[in-house]
Amino acid sequence: MKRLIQLSCITALIAGSAVAIAQPGNYTGPSSKPAASGYTGPSSAPMMTAKQLLDNGKDDQYVRLQGKLTSHKGGEDYEFTDASGKITVEIDAKYFPQGVNVDQNTVVELTGEFDKETFGESTLDVKQVKVVGK
Numbered sequence: 001m002k003r004l005i006q007l008s009c010i011t012a013l014i015a016g017s018a019v020a021i022a023q024p025g026n027y028t029g030p031s032s033k034p035a036a037s038g039y040t041g042p043s044s045a046p047m048m049t050a051k052q053l054l055d056n057g058k059d060d061q062y063v064r065l066q067g068k069l070t071s072h073k074g075g076e077d078y079e080f081t082d083a084s085g086k087i088t089v090e091i092d093a094k095y096f097p098q099g100v101n102v103d104q105n106t107v108v109e110l111t112g113e114f115d116k117e118t119f120g121e122s123t124l125d126v127k128q129v130k131v132v133g134k
Helices: 004-023 050-056
Strands: 064-075 077-082 087-092 107-113 123-133
Touching: 050 064, 050 077, 050 087, 064 087, 064 123, 087 107
Parallel strands: 087 123
Antiparallel strands: 064 077, 064 107, 077 087, 107 123
16 A cells, blocks of 8 residues: 555656646747746846857857847757847747747847857857847
8 A cells, every 4th residue: 555655656746747847838939938037137248249259259158149039949949140140049948938929020138158169059058038029
């Protein structure tokens, strides 16, 4: 009987975890993901363009970019585009604003940490997504 109770508890925990992982998202452009609320006030991270960041950014530098998420590349990878060019950004689903759909026409401000690679593609690891306009 004790073993049956233990097995039931483990099964309930696994089922609850699966539900938590399979939550619907807020990005509705060419693919989707949900988000937690967070700080949305001013930031001391410099505003840059994608080109400036790729050309002059330093590894682990915190920056802000303003533009559009033009496509979902899969997993947490999105293509971010502004007037200067494109960069791949990594956004965990929890960083999308709750209750707001983000698509390829939504202007967003991304704040995150630049991962500069010597070889391969440099990316921005996004820690905050703020919707600026449509």
